[in-house]
Amino acid sequence: MIDDSIRPQLGIIGGLGPLASADFYFKLTRMTDALRDNEHVPVVILSVPQLPDRTEAILAGHDGPLAPLTAAVSTLNALGVACIAMPCNTAHHWYDKLAANSQAEIIHIGDAVVAEIRRGLERGRVANLATRGTLASGFYQDRISAAGFDLCLPQDREFQERVDNAIALVKAGSIGEAAAETEQALHLAQLAGADAALLGCTELSVVAASLGDTNGLIVIDSNAALARASLTRLGFSVQEARGLPTVPRLRGNGRSTWRAAQRAS
């Protein structure tokens, strides 16, 4: 169904949320060791923000997002991709069922992240800034423990509240306020003994390059990890130390947008 001249190698299930996908596409491109257009990986991004909320489904114990995710996997396979990436951690709750119905390999973001943690840390305690859905799903806890790291679980309720706020703020477009909430969560993780903190929700990857000094805490970006894994899997060289996209902090209008986001959610 697709002409060979435009066949994509990587399929991306995007829109979960859209800014997180744009961040992934930006990082995939920036991290490719290329000087000209045709040295980049051909991709297709299916950005489907209308999908039912993933965390809500996991916490309520239903599989609402599975059917449209399966449809997305099927469409990407029909377009002839070799691999699929999902720059949404929470959607990986349905990974096994999706992978079972895909001819193209689906690169698991959890495996990409564990490889990324190993690049920065030999052993130690890792905190996870993730949705309540991802935490309830448990795939990160399993992988982090199996890789020989200790999980750091801050007991302070404020930690998860800051994480939830930051994610909602990115979805509402308030990047500056989201970065401030993320910095507070990182601080609480460090107080709880973390050596490294995983931005285990791709909404938080959007603010990764905008974070201030993290006081020695190693911060792992799940979108960057997935981009590296995707490029490596497809045989593209990865370029390090290039500026990653950021969004200027806008002073003054963040708080009101945050309140609007709170009302809307």
Place this chain on the structure above:
Amino acid sequence: MIDDSIRPQLGIIGGLGPLASADFYFKLTRMTDALRDNEHVPVVILSVPQLPDRTEAILAGHDGPLAPLTAAVSTLNALGVACIAMPCNTAHHWYDKLAANSQAEIIHIGDAVVAEIRRGLERGRVANLATRGTLASGFYQDRISAAGFDLCLPQDREFQERVDNAIALVKAGSIGEAAAETEQALHLAQLAGADAALLGCTELSVVAASLGDTNGLIVIDSNAALARASLTRLGFSVQEARGLPTVPRLRGNGRSTWRAAQRAS
């Protein structure tokens, strides 16, 4: 061929170049007046960086890019999109032939840009920072004149050389150096009497948010114009004054990458 639950409304022909497409997707998302994922437009981006060089084809008088562009239009139509956007100015040389073979409306970037110029300027002289292919194609000159603006054509050879350098530098990933070259071209445009300058190549849109003070010269971003036109056409509200993506200028390593890009081109 696609399930209704994930049907995209906007099809994007991307990869021309990839960073310009990522910038377009970022701006489309940032400019959408939305607080939650499902308030965003569902899109599909077919990123095909392997397409033959557009400027080279136009200057040599051949239609090499037309067949793969037609294939991309056909694939996006098969996916059921209502509209198509091409965040590549030069590819619009083949607009008429592509539009004639597309059920979905293709939004012309030139029309989007003229509307954007009108938002900032009533009358005056407009310079165009574009590829030699776009300039040879002539669709901007026609539209800008028809809209009642005067074309400003800097005669200094350095102007087009700076523009060419900036575009190649973005493709090579050297954003800081590209911004510096773009600033020099803008300065030459102003010296030549321009009231406004069009970033008429979407590679230059990538550095739009990184430009320094333009001394009163109005700068029009063709990617932002196309994003606004796409959202408006599909009935989505446009949000103003949100931070757009930028890439930190990396001091020290830009020049060597530039030299490498010169060798490669």
